[in-house]
Amino acid sequence: PDVIIEAQFDDNDAEHGQDHLQDTLTDDIKKLSLDSGEKGKAAGVTDVRRTKQDDGPKVNDPRLLPDEFLQRTAKVVYILEKKHSRAATGFIKLLADRNSELFKRCAMFSPVDHRVPRVYVPLADCPPDFVTKPEAYAQMLFICRIMDWKEDSNFASGQLCKSLGQAGEIEPESEGILTEYGVDFSDFSPEVLECLPQNLPWVISPGELAKRRDLR
Numbered sequence: 001p002d003v004i005i006e007a008q009f010d011d012n013d014a015e016h017g018q019d020h021l022q023d024t025l026t027d028d029i030k031k032l033s034l035d036s037g038e039k040g041k042a043a044g045v046t047d048v049r050r051t052k053q054d055d056g057p058k059v060n061d062p063r064l065l066p067d068e069f070l071q072r073t074a075k076v077v078y079i080l081e082k083k084h085s086r087a088a089t090g091f092i093k094l095l096a097d098r099n100s101e102l103f104k105r106c107a108m109f110s111p112v113d114h115r116v117p118r119v120y121v122p123l124a125d126c127p128p129d130f131v132t133k134p135e136a137y138a139q140m141l142f143i144c145r146i147m148d149w150k151e152d153s154n155f156a157s158g159q160l161c162k163s164l165g166q167a168g169e170i171e172p173e174s175e176g177i178l179t180e181y182g183v184d185f186s187d188f189s190p191e192v193l194e195c196l197p198q199n200l201p202w203v204i205s206p207g208e209l210a211k212r213r214d215l216r
Helices: 011-016 018-042 052-060 101-105 170-180 206-211
Strands: 087-093 106-111 119-122 140-148 156-166
Touching: 087 156, 087 170, 101 106, 106 140, 119 140, 140 170, 156 170
Parallel strands: 119 156
Antiparallel strands: 087 106, 087 140, 106 119, 140 156
């Protein structure tokens, strides 16, 4: 059985230092070992001792552990369906290394949703004066669509699709959320509009109002 040894650290231990405490714990362990050995012999239990060389590999062998102590692992072998729309809302900014060749070709797109990786976007997709006045677009929301993400790169590559407007305003924020989740918010077709009442203004009858719950 596992044994937990509790030691009281009082003023005397403080005077003698850590060595005294270590010696006390060692003596207690020896006493417990002797007591358990004598009790085992008295009960007719055979005392089996193994060397450290025998115990080493068995302790480190996970096959000897119960299943509840093992962490199951797996490997992705195939992607059946891409559920994410690959579209994200975020901000654009210049790359930090101004002397690199990538600085002349790409900008960095930082998504608002941190679960989406940062994306390299071509400067050709950015506003014409973005390189000269990047601070003017610091709070401007953009829609970016991820086109590729190589295995050996920390950043994906994509294209800027649209400029939404200033961050914090209702219309740009709402449009960004709908685009990210792939919701079609385009205008209704004439066929759909024909299903609505044509005689305007249209009002709900009093009998229908009596059956409804007013949430206004």
